Amino acid sequence: MATDRPTLEQQIVDLARAARAASHETARLSRARKDAWIVRAAERLETARERIFEANRADLAAAEAAGLEPPMVKRLSLEGDKWRSMIAGLRDVAGLPDPVGEIAQMSVRPNGLRVGRMRIPLGVIAIIYESRPNVTVDAAALCLKAGNAVILRGGSEAFRSNLALGEELRGAARDVGVPEDAVALVATTDRAAIDALLVQDRSIDLVIPRGGPGLIRKVVETSTIPVIKHDAGVCHISLDASADEEMAAALVRDSKIRQMAVCNGLETLLVHRAAARRLLPRVLKVLHEEGVEIRGCERTCEIDAEARPAAEDDWYAEYLAPILAVRVVDDLEAAIAHVRRYGSSHTDVIVTSDYASSQEWVRRVDSSTVGVNCSTAFSDGYRLGLGAEIGISTSKLHAYGPMGLEGLTAQKFVLFGDGQLRE
Amino acid sequence: MATDRPTLEQQIVDLARAARAASHETARLSRARKDAWIVRAAERLETARERIFEANRADLAAAEAAGLEPPMVKRLSLEGDKWRSMIAGLRDVAGLPDPVGEIAQMSVRPNGLRVGRMRIPLGVIAIIYESRPNVTVDAAALCLKAGNAVILRGGSEAFRSNLALGEELRGAARDVGVPEDAVALVATTDRAAIDALLVQDRSIDLVIPRGGPGLIRKVVETSTIPVIKHDAGVCHISLDASADEEMAAALVRDSKIRQMAVCNGLETLLVHRAAARRLLPRVLKVLHEEGVEIRGCERTCEIDAEARPAAEDDWYAEYLAPILAVRVVDDLEAAIAHVRRYGSSHTDVIVTSDYASSQEWVRRVDSSTVGVNCSTAFSDGYRLGLGAEIGISTSKLHAYGPMGLEGLTAQKFVLFGDGQLRE
Numbered sequence: 001m002a003t004d005r006p007t008l009e010q011q012i013v014d015l016a017r018a019a020r021a022a023s024h025e026t027a028r029l030s031r032a033r034k035d036a037w038i039v040r041a042a043e044r045l046e047t048a049r050e051r052i053f054e055a056n057r058a059d060l061a062a063a064e065a066a067g068l069e070p071p072m073v074k075r076l077s078l079e080g081d082k083w084r085s086m087i088a089g090l091r092d093v094a095g096l097p098d099p100v101g102e103i104a105q106m107s108v109r110p111n112g113l114r115v116g117r118m119r120i121p122l123g124v125i126a127i128i129y130e131s132r133p134n135v136t137v138d139a140a141a142l143c144l145k146a147g148n149a150v151i152l153r154g155g156s157e158a159f160r161s162n163l164a165l166g167e168e169l170r171g172a173a174r175d176v177g178v179p180e181d182a183v184a185l186v187a188t189t190d191r192a193a194i195d196a197l198l199v200q201d202r203s204i205d206l207v208i209p210r211g212g213p214g215l216i217r218k219v220v221e222t223s224t225i226p227v228i229k230h231d232a233g234v235c236h237i238s239l240d241a242s243a244d245e246e247m248a249a250a251l252v253r254d255s256k257i258r259q260m261a262v263c264n265g266l267e268t269l270l271v272h273r274a275a276a277r278r279l280l281p282r283v284l285k286v287l288h289e290e291g292v293e294i295r296g297c298e299r300t301c302e303i304d305a306e307a308r309p310a311a312e313d314d315w316y317a318e319y320l321a322p323i324l325a326v327r328v329v330d331d332l333e334a335a336i337a338h339v340r341r342y343g344s345s346h347t348d349v350i351v352t353s354d355y356a357s358s359q360e361w362v363r364r365v366d367s368s369t370v371g372v373n374c375s376t377a378f379s380d381g382y383r384l385g386l387g388a389e390i391g392i393s394t395s396k397l398h399a400y401g402p403m404g405l406e407g408l409t410a411q412k413f414v415l416f417g418d419g420q421l422r423e
Numbered sequence: 424m425a426t427d428r429p430t431l432e433q434q435i436v437d438l439a440r441a442a443r444a445a446s447h448e449t450a451r452l453s454r455a456r457k458d459a460w461i462v463r464a465a466e467r468l469e470t471a472r473e474r475i476f477e478a479n480r481a482d483l484a485a486a487e488a489a490g491l492e493p494p495m496v497k498r499l500s501l502e503g504d505k506w507r508s509m510i511a512g513l514r515d516v517a518g519l520p521d522p523v524g525e526i527a528q529m530s531v532r533p534n535g536l537r538v539g540r541m542r543i544p545l546g547v548i549a550i551i552y553e554s555r556p557n558v559t560v561d562a563a564a565l566c567l568k569a570g571n572a573v574i575l576r577g578g579s580e581a582f583r584s585n586l587a588l589g590e591e592l593r594g595a596a597r598d599v600g601v602p603e604d605a606v607a608l609v610a611t612t613d614r615a616a617i618d619a620l621l622v623q624d625r626s627i628d629l630v631i632p633r634g635g636p637g638l639i640r641k642v643v644e645t646s647t648i649p650v651i652k653h654d655a656g657v658c659h660i661s662l663d664a665s666a667d668e669e670m671a672a673a674l675v676r677d678s679k680i681r682q683m684a685v686c687n688g689l690e691t692l693l694v695h696r697a698a699a700r701r702l703l704p705r706v707l708k709v710l711h712e713e714g715v716e717i718r719g720c721e722r723t724c725e726i727d728a729e730a731r732p733a734a735e736d737d738w739y740a741e742y743l744a745p746i747l748a749v750r751v752v753d754d755l756e757a758a759i760a761h762v763r764r765y766g767s768s769h770t771d772v773i774v775t776s777d778y779a780s781s782q783e784w785v786r787r788v789d790s791s792t793v794g795v796n797c798s799t800a801f802s803d804g805y806r807l808g809l810g811a812e813i814g815i816s817t818s819k820l821h822a823y824g825p826m827g828l829e830g831l832t833a834q835k836f837v838l839f840g841d842g843q844l845r846e
Contacts, residue, residue: 024763028787101786107808113797115807120789122819201643205819220624224643226650226820247842254844340447349838362837363524364451366543374536374840383845384538384836385530396545396628396833397649398821410819413807414785415772417797419670421677422806 008188012196015184016151016203019124022179023149027121031098033178038094038141041172042087045137048168053079055160056133063157071261075131076158086134089388093141096387099405100147103414113420117411121147123205125408126197127390128153128219130211133161139208140169140183142390146408149182151204153197155211156189163187198223210391228398228407230391232318233263233346235376238335238361239279240352241272247373248351249283255349255376257290261320263392264347264369264379268315268325270335276328277303284326292322299328315342332357336364343367345394347379368394368401431611435619438607439574439626442547445602446572450544454521456601461517461564464595465510468560471591476502478587479556486580494684494743498554499581509557512811516564519810522828523570526837536843540834544570546628548831549620550813551576551642553634556584562631563592563606565813569831572605574627576620578634579612586610621646633814651821651830653814655741656686656769658799661758661784662702663775664695670796671774672706678772678799680713684743686815687770687792687802691738691748693758699751700726707749715745722751738765755780759787766790768817770802791817791824 026034045052056078063073078086099119106116125148127139136152143150154162166185173180186193198207201224209219210230219227237255239248255266271280280303284294288306295314296307307326314325315338329335339348349371350361358372369379379402381389386404393399399407449457468475479501486496501509522542529539548571550562559575566573577585589608596603609616621630624647632642633653642650660678662671678689694703703726707717711729718737719730730749737748738761752758762771772794773784781795792802802825804812809827816822822830 024787027789109806109808113801118785118793120819123789220647226818228820244842250842250844254846258846358839362541362839364447366450366546366835369836369838370541371838372840374838374843375845377845378536378838378840378843379836383532384838385532395649397651400833401836410823412789413792413802413824415792415794415797415801415807416781416785417795417801419667419673420797420801421673422798422800423677423681 008190008192009196012186012193013200015186016124016197016200018181019149019151019184020203022181023121023123025179026144026149026182027100027123027147029147029178033176034098034145034147035094036176037144037172037178038090040175041137041141041169042090044168044172044175045087045165048164049083052161052164052168055164059133059158059160068157072131072157075261076133076161078133078161082134086137089138090141093145093388096145096405098145099409104411111420112418114416116414118414119406119409120412122408122410124149124151124203126151126153126204126207126225128194128197128207128209128211128215130155130215131158133158133165135210136162136165137169139390142388142405143408144178144182146405148408149184151184151186151197153186153194159189194218195222198225201225208391227395228393228403229395231346231394232344233265233392234267234316234318234342234344235264235347235379236268236270236339236343236349237266237376238270238329238339238348238350239272239275239283240332240350240354240357241274242354242357243272243275243279243351244353245279245282248279249286251349251351251373251375252283253286253290256287256292256324258375258377260322262377263318264376265320266324266376267317267319268327268342270327270329270338271300272332272335273299273328273330276300280304280326287324290322292324295323295325297327300326318344332360336361339365339367345396346392347371347376349374349376368392431613431615432619435609435616436623438609439547439620439623441604442572442574442607443626445604446544446546448602449567449572449605450523450546450570452570452601456599457521457568457570458517459599460567460595460601461513463598464560464564464592465513467591467595467598468510468588471587472506475584475587475591478583482556482581482583491580495554495580498684499556499584501556501584505557509560512561513564516568516811519568519828521568522832527834534843535841537839539837541837542829542832543835545831545833547572547574547626549574549576549627549630549648551617551620551630551632551634551638553578553638554581556581556588558633559585559588560592561811562813565811565828566831567601567605569828571831572607574607574609574620576609576617582612617641618645621648624648631814649821650818651816651826652818654769654817655767656688656815657690657739657741657765657767658687658770658802659691659693659762659766659772660689660799661693661752661762661771661773662695662698662706663755663773663777663780664697665777665780666695666698666702666774667776668702668705671702672709674772674774674796674798675706676709676713679710679715679747681798681800683745685800686741687799688743689747689799690740690742691750691765693761694723694749694751695755695758696722696751696753699723703727703749710747713745715747718746718748720750723749741767755783759784762788762790768819769815770794770799772797772799791815
């Protein structure tokens with residue numbers, strides 16, 4: 001029997017309790033104090049940059065040595081544009097209004113009781129993520145701005161980077177009088193720490209897993225804490241019979257090519273059979289020119305000689321790579337049925353010039369972002385006007401789609417009376 | 424090895440899939456069709472009343488024979504006022520506006536893309552409840568009005584009643600052309616059915632457990648589906664140093680006496696020590712006259728000779744009975760700390776004439792309903808203007824506090840473009 005196991009569990013219990021205690025303080029912080037923490041964190045990160053890059057390079061070297069695939073290794077890096085946008089992101093969050101304390105829907109009941117809903121922090125939020133260490137900084141800033149304490153558990157492949165970043169975030173808290181335990185780091189790569197974390201439902205209010213399907217499934221199955229999944233993006237564009245050829249080609253190109261390894265990228269193209277011969281040659285030509293491999297259904301392969309036959313698995317695939325699945329469908333009904341069956345409730349767009357088709361699509365596809373005649377790439381908190389995002393929720397409850405500051409808060413009922421009795 | 428176990432699991436899988444398929448239809452129903460179903464259900468229940476009462480009396484007889492406590496047996500009964508209010512409740516729900524399809528927060532992005540949030544049904548909602556069979560009817564009406572399919576799993580003690588009610592609800596669906604599987608009943612008392620139900624996360628979007636702590640804990644620990652807890656109500660009134668004596672006595676009386684066996688009833692009274700000798704004699708006299716047993720802290724027992732000493736467990740208790748725990752606290756800070764430690768995030772009220780105390784209470788107590796100078800009994804969907812309620816959520820996520828039609832829906836992002844590219 002291992003002797004350190006109970007100790008690890010107790011460490012996690014203590015860490016969660018400390019975060020819970022800190023959350024009572026962070027819930028009361030003024031916007032000025034929270035923004036001071038964010039600005040100070042940005043300053044400290046800049047000052048410590050070389051030390052952080054050293055830790056980051058050690059993670060990169062270990063990842064390469066362990067034979068991690070190059071795109072995964074690249075996602076680990078903090079340098080260059082990533083660093084600049086991480087720091088800029090902090091200043092953006094400082095610029096956002098504070099959602100906490102806002103009272104909405106205030107009304108007066110017939111007996112004079114005034115009833116409203118006040119926005120409050122969720123409490124303690126645990127983020128379990130893989131790869132990109134910049135999530136450590138982005139997530140902490142958003143959670144704290146919304147008045148929450150945050151528990152961060154990054155991937156073991158970014159362990160040194162996350163620790164170096166976390167140290168500065170906690171240092172900034174000390175500097176400005178915010179409780180240090182409001183930013184708690186699970187400082188171990190032992191996976192048993194995740195199991196222990198996921199049952200602390202007395203101390204933790206929400207778990208957000210961001211990562212591959214294995215991680216998401218594990219969290220959903222183990223957690224006794226509410227979970228908001230940031231799951232895969234198997235995004236569709238459906239070309240209606242009436243779709244404009246130019247627009248279809250431009251939107252498919254933008255949705256697939258602009259960035260490949262993002263969850264709002266296009267993975268499956270559906271085409272109404274009445275328009276397949278008119279639209280596909282032009283649309284697929286653009287993709288072939290960009291080096292995208294086409295995996296098509298039988299009817300697609302008849303139209304496009306370069307297409308390879310698609311297997312059933314292709315309809316479920318989140319490639320995150322220069323591959324696109326293409327299927328000719330009988331009608332709008334079949335397109336909606338395909339999205340329901342194979343999609344991941346992320347982002348699904350129709351290209352159409354027909355009023356009825358656009359209305360049917362918007363009403364009946366229940367993905368978190370449903371669009372007409374636009375790129376799938378707009379499914380993004382910044383682009384949709386949320387100011388920032390902690391990720392894209394594919395869970396219908398609480399926050400569905402791009403999730404900003406508001407998604408990190410709750411609303412309670414507040415009642416102002418002058419002695420009202422029910423009787 | 425039992426041979427019926429796999430069969431039961433398969434039955435539950437099939438039932439959940441059928442509900443999922445029905446939910447695609449219910450999501451599209453017009454308000455007129457949904458209301459026609461509700462009105463038809465009310466008619467059919469009235470027509471079948473005697474048959475339903477027979478089933479109900481069989482449940483009551485079995486419960487008595489099994490030695491169930493009289494208050495529990497009473498909760499099982501469907502006759503008298505309960506029947507009338509169940510039928511009236513149906514007509515109330517038919518009168519509520521349809522939340523589905525409403526688009527809010529529509530805005531135009533700089534590139535002309537129009538972005539809004541459309542209210543959609545959650546999909547399939549499973550309700551697991553104990554005792555009161557009228558929940559079968561109330562819950563089905565609310566879930567369906569919000570465009571969802573519902574899976575109902577009532578307690579075994581109300582099995583015959585629930586089956587008789589459910590038959591009419593499904594019959595009404597057939598009568599008006601709503602898919603029958605939109606109201607699915609788990610027609611077995613085998614508890615293994617609950618375990619099987621709680622892992623159908625591909626078919627079910629939300630589980631709402633309503634019942635005792637054992638049921639709630641089981642659901643939280645087993646479910647891979649998001650859970651909104653309708654947990655115990657350990658509700659507090661805190662008498663501030665500045666509380667008015669008359670108002671304090673009236674509010675405590677109303678909150679404790681009006682109804683005992685309800686989750687928004689008062690269970691613990693806190694009193695600022697500076698006002699304990701001024702307020703307690705009057706407040707407790709009223710309760711003694713009503714036959715309420717007082718379990719007090721040491722300081723309370725010094726003031727009230729009739730009080731029995733409280734044990735630590737009393738601060739956690741949801742009595743649902745003529746018993747009240749009373750504690751003298753040092754200050755507002757101690758009152759807030761008590762509510763945080765022992766409360767259940769349900770309903771907590773301060774009685775005060777002091778501005779700063781009222782503000783502190785409202786900001787810092789993060790229960791689902793936080794009140795000033797009013798009865799705890801206002802924590803109720805009808806009383807707060809929601810029109811109806813499916814229960815009172817003590818989970819912060821998605822819906823916190825009294826949960827009406829809106830809590831049974833989600834919001835997706837809808838994007839209306841004319842060819843916008845991200846690049």
